[in-house]
Amino acid sequence: MSQQILRLARPTKIELIRLRRRLATARRLHRVLRDRLLILTQELVALYREVVESRLRIHEEIIRCEKELVRTSSYVAPWIFEEFSNVRIKSFSVVLGSRIVAGVRLPLLEHEVVEGHYDPSAYPITLKEVSECYEGVLRNIIRLAETEISLLEVGREVQKVKRKVNALENLIIPRLRATIKYLRMKFEEREREDKVRRKRIKQILTRKARI
Amino acid sequence: MGEDKTLEYLLERELRVVNSYIASKRKSLAELLREEHPHVLTLSGDVHMFRKSELILAKEVIGEDAEKLMLPIYVELIPAQTTTTGVIREEIATKLVSTILGINHATPLYVYPIQLAELRRKIGTLIQYVVSPETLKEIGDFEEI
Numbered sequence: 001m002s003q004q005i006l007r008l009a010r011p012t013k014i015e016l017i018r019l020r021r022r023l024a025t026a027r028r029l030h031r032v033l034r035d036r037l038l039i040l041t042q043e044l045v046a047l048y049r050e051v052v053e054s055r056l057r058i059h060e061e062i063i064r065c066e067k068e069l070v071r072t073s074s075y076v077a078p079w080i081f082e083e084f085s086n087v088r089i090k091s092f093s094v095v096l097g098s099r100i101v102a103g104v105r106l107p108l109l110e111h112e113v114v115e116g117h118y119d120p121s122a123y124p125i126t127l128k129e130v131s132e133c134y135e136g137v138l139r140n141i142i143r144l145a146e147t148e149i150s151l152l153e154v155g156r157e158v159q160k161v162k163r164k165v166n167a168l169e170n171l172i173i174p175r176l177r178a179t180i181k182y183l184r185m186k187f188e189e190r191e192r193e194d195k196v197r198r199k200r201i202k203q204i205l206t207r208k209a210r211i
Numbered sequence: 212m213g214e215d216k217t218l219e220y221l222l223e224r225e226l227r228v229v230n231s232y233i234a235s236k237r238k239s240l241a242e243l244l245r246e247e248h249p250h251v252l253t254l255s256g257d258v259h260m261f262r263k264s265e266l267i268l269a270k271e272v273i274g275e276d277a278e279k280l281m282l283p284i285y286v287e288l289i290p291a292q293t294t295t296t297g298v299i300r301e302e303i304a305t306k307l308v309s310t311i312l313g314i315n316h317a318t319p320l321y322v323y324p325i326q327l328a329e330l331r332r333k334i335g336t337l338i339q340y341v342v343s344p345e346t347l348k349e350i351g352d353f354e355e356i
Contacts, residue, residue, distance in 0.1 A: 029222040032342050035288045036225075039340050042328055095248060097260035099336050100232035108260045108336070110248075 006179045016183045023176040030168040037161045039102040044158055047151040054144040058137060065133040072126045084127050087118040089135075094142060104157045106150040109142050230341055231255040234283060240269055241277040251283065259283065261336045269337060272310045279303045283339040286322060286330075297322040297340065307334075 008015050073081070091114045099108045113135065120128065234251040243249035243266055250260040261282065270277050284304040286297035298319050299305050305320040311333055312326050322330065330338055 025219055025222055029225060032222070032225050035340075035342055038324070039288075039327075042324065043331065046328060046331060097248065097250065098258055099261075100253060100257060100259045100339070101335075102340055103232060105257055108262070110260075110263065 004175050004178065005182050006175055008179070008183075011183055011186045013187070016180065016187075019176055019180050019183070023173065023180065026168055026173050026176060030165065030173065033161055033165045033168065036102050037158065037165055040104065040154055040158045040161060043101050044151070044154045047147055047154060050147045051144065051151055054140055054147060058140050058144065061133065061137045061140065065130065065137055068126070068130045068133055072124070072130050076124055076127060080123065081127070084118075084123050084131070087116045088128070088131050090114040090116040092138075101154070102157075104153055106153055107146050109146040111139060111142050226342065232257060232259060232339060233285070233341060234259065234339075237281040237283065239278050240266060240273065240280040240282055243282060244270060244277070259336075259339075265334045265337050268311075269307055269334060272307050273303065276303050276306070280307060282337055284308070284334075284337055285341050286327070286338050288340055288342050296324075297327055 006019075091112075093112045095110045095112065097108045097110065098105050100106070232253040232255060235254050236251065238249075238251055243261055248260065249263065249266060250258050253259055266282075269280065269282075273280055280303045281301070284299060284301070284307070286299055289296050289298055298321050299308055300319045302318050305318045306316055308320060308322065308330065309316040312322075312329060314320075314326075
C-alpha cells in the first residue's frame with residue numbers, strides 16, 4: 001500500500017479540509033465499485049459453472065441422441081425420416097436480445113418453436129423421441145452460445161473494475177490518508193512550537209518587567 | 212483541486228453507469244406476459260429483455276397479483292459490515308422473492324450474497340441491482356485518522 005504523501009501547495013487547514021472531502025469521495029467511489037465488482041464476480045462464477053455444465057450436458061445428450069437415431073434408423077426408412085422432419089416443426093426461430101447485469105450488456109437468446117400439424121399415428125413414436133432429443137440439444141447449444149459470450153463480456157468488465165478498485169484501495173486512499181496524517185502532525189508540531197514560543201516570550205517579558 | 216474534480220467526475224460517472232440500466236418505465240408482469248418479446252427500455256437507451264420462462268415462473272408464484280408486480284424488481288445494494296446486502300422494498304416483489312428463496316416474507320426484505328446468487332439462477336432477468344446514493348451519504352466528510 002502506498003504511504004507516499006501528496007504534494008501540497010501549502011500545509012494549511014483549508015488543504016486539510018479539501019483532502020478530507022477528497023478522501024470521502026474516494027471512499028464513496030470505492031464502495032460503489034466494490035459492490036459492482038461483487039455482483040460481476042458472482043455473475044462470472046455462475047456463468048463459468050453454467051458453461052462447463054452445459055458443455056458436458058450437450059456432449060452426453062448428443063451421444064444419447066445418436067444412439068437413439070441409429071436404433072430408429074434400423075427399422076424406419078429414410079424417406080419416412082425426411083417426411084417427418086418436414087412436417088414435425090413448422091418454424092424454428094431464435095430471437096437475439098440483450099439483458100443488463102450490473103451495467104454490462106449481455107446477449108439473451110430465446111428460441112421459439114412452432115410445431116407443425118401432422119398425424120402422430122402415421123409415424124413411429126421413436127421418431128418423435130429422436131426429434132425431441134435433438135431439439136433439446138439445439139436448445140442447449142443456443143443457451144451455451146449466450147452463456148459463453150456473456151462470460152467473455154463479464155470477464156472483461158471484471159478486469160476493468162478490479163483495476164479501478166485496486167487503484168483506489170492501494171494508491172489513492174492510502175496516499176490521501178498518509179497526507180492527512182502528515183498535515184495533522186505538522187499542525188500539532190506548529191502548535192507545540194507556538195506554545196513553547198509563547199512561554200519563552202512570557203518568560204522574557206516577566207524578566208523585563210522585574211527589571 | 213484537479214484531483215478533486217477527477218474523483219467527483221469518476222464517482223458521478225460510476226453512479227451513472229451502475230444505475231443507467233434502470234428502466235425508464237417499468238411494466239407489470241401481466242403486461243409483459245402479453246408481449247411477444249417482453250422487454251423494457253433503460254435510461255441509457257438499451258433494451259433489457261426478460262426470459263419468458265422466468266415470467267411464467269413469477270406468474271405461477273404470484274398468481275392474481277400479476278398486475279401489481281412491477282418489473283424489473285430493484286434490489287438496492289447496501290454495504291454491510293463485511294458483505295454487501297441487497298434489500299427489496301416493494302410488497303409484491305418481496306412476496307415473490309421470499310417464496311422463491313423459501314424464506315419468511317417481510318417488507319423490506321434483506322437478501323444476502325448467497326441468496327442473490329440463487330435469485331440470479333432462478334429469475335436473473337427479472338432483477339436489477341441499484342446503488343442508492345442515500346447509502347453513500349453514510350460516508351461522512353470527516354474520517355478519524
